[in-house]
Amino acid sequence: MSAADVWYIGVHQVPESLAVLLDGRDRARRRRILGEADRQRFLAAWALTRLVLGERLGVDPAMLSFDRTCAHCGDRSHGKPVVETAGVRCDFSLSHVGGLAVVAVSDRAVGVDIEDATAGEQPLVSALTERERATCLSYADFARLWTRKEALLKAVGEGLGIHPRRIEMSGSTPVALPEELGSPQDFALCDLPLPAPYVGSLAVRGPRPSLSVRGGAELVAGAARPVPCRWPSARA
Numbered sequence: 001m002s003a004a005d006v007w008y009i010g011v012h013q014v015p016e017s018l019a020v021l022l023d024g025r026d027r028a029r030r031r032r033i034l035g036e037a038d039r040q041r042f043l044a045a046w047a048l049t050r051l052v053l054g055e056r057l058g059v060d061p062a063m064l065s066f067d068r069t070c071a072h073c074g075d076r077s078h079g080k081p082v083v084e085t086a087g088v089r090c091d092f093s094l095s096h097v098g099g100l101a102v103v104a105v106s107d108r109a110v111g112v113d114i115e116d117a118t119a120g121e122q123p124l125v126s127a128l129t130e131r132e133r134a135t136c137l138s139y140a141d142f143a144r145l146w147t148r149k150e151a152l153l154k155a156v157g158e159g160l161g162i163h164p165r166r167i168e169m170s171g172s173t174p175v176a177l178p179e180e181l182g183s184p185q186d187f188a189l190c191d192l193p194l195p196a197p198y199v200g201s202l203a204v205r206g207p208r209p210s211l212s213v214r215g216g217a218e219l220v221a222g223a224a225r226p227v228p229c230r231w232p233s234a235r236a
Contacts, residue, residue, distance in 0.1 A: 004106040004202060004209040006192060007052050009216040011099045014044040015224050021050045021062045045094045045101040051219050052103050053083060053092060061223070080157035093154050100198050106209060111154030114192075114200035115143040127164040129176075144199045148172055148189050151203040156181055172201065 022030065026046055033039045054061030070079035083090070093112045094103040098119075104112035123142035125133060127149070136142045149164045152174060158181075168176035172191055174184040188208040192200035202211065 002106065002108055002204070002206065002209045004104060004108075004110060004190075004204055004211050005052070005056075006102060006104045006112065006200075006202060006211070006213045007048060007216040007219070008100055008102045008194060008213070009044055009048045009220055011041050011044040011096065011101055013217055014040075014047050014101075014220055016043070017224055018047040018220070019043055021047050021223070023062075023065060041096040041101060045096040045103065047223075048101055048216050048220065049092065049094050049103045051223055052105060052216070053090075055219070056090065056105060057083070057085070059085070080154070080159075093151075095154075095200070098198070100195065102192075102194070102200060104202050106204055108209070109155050109157075109205040111151040111156070111203045112192075112200060113147040113150035113154060114194065114198050115147050116197055117143045117199045118197040119143070124164075129165055129168045132168060140199070144191070144201070145169060147199055147201040148174075148191075148203070151201040152177075152181075152187060152189065155187065155203040155205060 030039055030042050033042055050061035050064055053064055065084045066081040067084045068077055068079045068081045090105055090107055091110045092103060092105045093110050094101070095112050095114045096102065097114055098116045100114060102112055102114050104110050117140040120139050123136060123139060127146065128136065132145060136145060148169050149167050152167060153159055153162060162178055166178045167174060172189045174187055174189065177184050186205060188204050188206065190202045190208065190211050192202055193213055194200050
């Protein structure tokens with residue numbers, strides 16, 4: 001059975017010192033983000049992503065590089081990111097909102113999305129089919145349904161390039177997909193156990209994976225811990 005690993009971290013658990021893990025392109029992307037809270041979420045998501053992938057691949061997290069070439073237009077800045085290292089056989093996806101960042105890694109195409117179920121914003125009814133609207137009795141219902149759709153779109157590298165209303169869900173099972181995405185049976189979705197008030201979903205291409213969900217606080221703390229100085233002993 002294939003596996004999917006999901007890691008999450010509180011945004012404010014990631015210290016500024018871990019910005020050293022980012023490469024030049026990501027530091028430039030972070031500088032262009034206007035809000036301080038958004039810059040912190042970016043750092044948390046990408047520091048966690050690098051630490052998780054570095055541990056999985058056995059490489060220095062700071063040495064990882066990513067290709068973001070869009071499969072549709074060829075633009076190198078907004079496609080689904082993939083690890084550039086030759087021979088790597090893993091896919092990853094990340095999401096962040098509010099005070100939480102999440103990364104998912106699998107040996108198959110994977111997408112992950114999270115939302116704050118208590119945000120209380122106006123649901124995007126235009127993103128739902130008529131039958132889905134009948135099942136959304138609260139914002140929390142909408143948030144859960146939205147993460148399922150968004151995770152599936154991220155797994156195929158489409159983001160919101162395909163209108164979410166063209167996907168119909170029944171619970172966590174896709175029942176209708178646009179023809180260009182294939183058959184609903186080509187994908188499996190899993191709801192994620194995350195700290196309240198966050199809800200999230202994972203989508204993979206193929207059968208349901210063996211799923212692991214864990215906090216990344218220890219991983220982050222280990223990376224942030226100062227390396228002991230090993231200067232030669234002074235001689236009298």
